[in-house]
Amino acid sequence: MSNVITASHLTLAYENGAKEVIKDASFSIKKGEFVFITGPSGSGKSTLLKALYGKIKPTEGNLVVGGLDLANVRQSKLQELRTHLGIIFQDYKLVNEWTVAKNVVLPLMIAGYSVDVQNTQAHRLLKHVRLAEHADKFPLELSGGEQQRVGVARALAKNPVVILADEPTGNLDDYSSNVIWDLMENACQQLETTVLVVTHKIPTIFSLPYRHFIIESKGVYEVH
Amino acid sequence: MKFIKNHLMFILPLMAILLGIEFYLVFDRTTDSYEKGLKEGYSMLVVTKKPMKLEALQSLNKHISRSEKIERKNIVSKIAKGVSHSSSKEILASLPYFYNVGLDSYLQTSVLEQIKTDLEADPNVKKVETFGSSYSSAYRLFSFIKFTLKLFIGFMAVVSFFLIIKQMEIWKYTHRERMQVMEIFGAPVILRSGILFKVAIVDAFFATILTSAVFLYVKFQWAAHSGIDMMMQNKEELFRLTDIAVLLGAALLIVIIAVYSVVFSNRGVQE
Structure with a gap:
């Protein structure tokens, strides 16, 4: 299997390089792998995730995602890469003025799919996350767990190469968390999507084989 | 109600700028003909x-x-x-x-x-x-009126510009969430700013229509029945059809600057 993500001697920093968060990290992740990244608060988990979708540029080293080196990337190429990623946030990041269905098809809208295709896909995706009856509601009319399911449906909308999830169950109860893990396991298993999850704690109910990286003292280490 | 208020908050300062531009155009034309009169009469x-x-x-x-x-x-x-x-x-x-x-x-x-x-x-x-003294006094009076009106128009434009900036800050807050989410998922600038452009262009058209209506009223109703010779004689200078194009062009330019400043100031904000 080919590498989907490769980091070599990667350094990430804020304040123009003055505040290093990750230093000289090297790792690679293959297509279809499920990866957990854990570490204490403030260790740089979310920073690494932001770097993976190009929000933060590497200060040193290389970070290649989907064949694109994020250390030297043009804005247009970065936009194109983001259309192949599914991103899930702890705070859902749904557009509250849009209906659930419109939120779900955002990646398709950006890719320029027709309204008919968008409608069909919205129905299919919402059925998949068991929210079909909520299509015309607005995000704030849903519970936290339901909103996160909308977030997962949106992340899956365009069959992404990689799903990046930042504490996806951080605000959810156990039942809702289990539903979300289940959906992500399915995506990894059935679509061979690479899933990279930043979390405080690996769920006990998780059934798939996975890799585990821990961020400590600015380093990224794999736990075997 | 909120919808109307949001639109008016942009339309009114935009109208003030357009009124300023139209005043300038009208003033320039009428002073041109006055200058011509002075020149020919001298x-x-x-x-x-x-x-x-x-x-x-x-x-x-x-x-x-x-x-x-x-x-x-x-x-x-x-x-x-x-x-x-x-x-x-x-x-x-x-x-x-x-x-x-x-x-x-x-x-x-x-x-x-x-x-x-x-x-x-x-x-x-x-x-x-x-005959320098009579010429000079006419010229000085004329220059003074010209200067005061330009000053007033400039002042109006500056105040209106600040009101537009204020409205842009409200837009920035209102549309931030949507634009940031769209940016994360790779939407190009034109798509991210699409809704803002629609709103702003509609406002630009409204502001142009309202400003044109004010001057058309002045031209055909007020000036025609004002009894003021200068107004009645220079009625044609008060508003020309080409002014609509100038006003719309200016309104669209302001809108483009306003929208892009909102879009680019929303870029790179931490999620």
Whole structure:
């Protein structure tokens, strides 16, 4: 299997390089792998995730995602890469003025799919996350767990190469968390999507084989 | 209600800027015609020993555009009533030649003095009368009115611009969430700003229509029945159809600047 993500001697920093968060990290992740990244608060988990979708540029080293080196990337190429990623946030990041269905098809809208295709896909995706009856509601009319399911449906909308999830169950109860893990396991298993999850704690109910990286003292280490 | 308020908050300052632009256009046109009137109505008197052609006067100063000879016979007939024919012939022979000399544009009094100096440098020119004091007072009054109106228009534009910036900050807050989410998922600028553009372009059209309506009312209703000669005579200068294009162009330019400043100021904000 080919590498989907490769980091070599990667350094990430804020304040123009003055505040290093990750230093000289090297790792690679293959297509279809499920990866957990854990570490204490403030260790740089979310920073690494932001770097993976190009929000933060590497200060040193290389970070290649989907064949694109994020250390030297043009804005247009970065936009194109983001259309192949599914991103899930702890705070859902749904557009509250849009209906659930419109939120779900955002990646398709950006890719320029027709309204008919968008409608069909919205129905299919919402059925998949068991929210079909909520299509015309607005995000704030849903519970936290339901909103996160909308977030997962949106992340899956365009069959992404990689799903990046930042504490996806951080605000959810156990039942809702289990539903979300289940959906992500399915995506990894059935679509061979690479899933990279930043979390405080690996769920006990998780059934798939996975890799585990821990961020400590600015380093990224794999736990075997 | 909130929807109308949001639109008015952008339409009103935009209208104020457009009104300023239209005032400027109208003022420029009417002052142009006033300047033309002053220029055409003004002439200096040049007295020469021998007849002088326009080309000769123009070779002394390039601002001279026309010259009109004052018939000496008319002068003699007025000043020598009851005088014998031979005496009036003598008076005619001894009279110098008089010319009303017009200028190519409305000039400052210092330039008038320069023209006088240039003309008087010619030995054939006996005397030049510029009528500088009446010309100067008219010119100063005209310049003062022009300056005050431009100052007022400038002030209106600055205040309105600040109101637009204020509204842009509200837009920035209102549309931030959506634009950030769209940016994360790779939406290009044009798609991220699409909704803002739609709203702003509609507002630009409304502001243009309302501003045009104000001036059309002034032109066809108020000016026509105002009883003010200057207004009634210069009615056509008050609003032209081409002004709609100028106003719409200005409104769209302001809208593009406003929207892009909102879009780019929302970029790179931490999620």
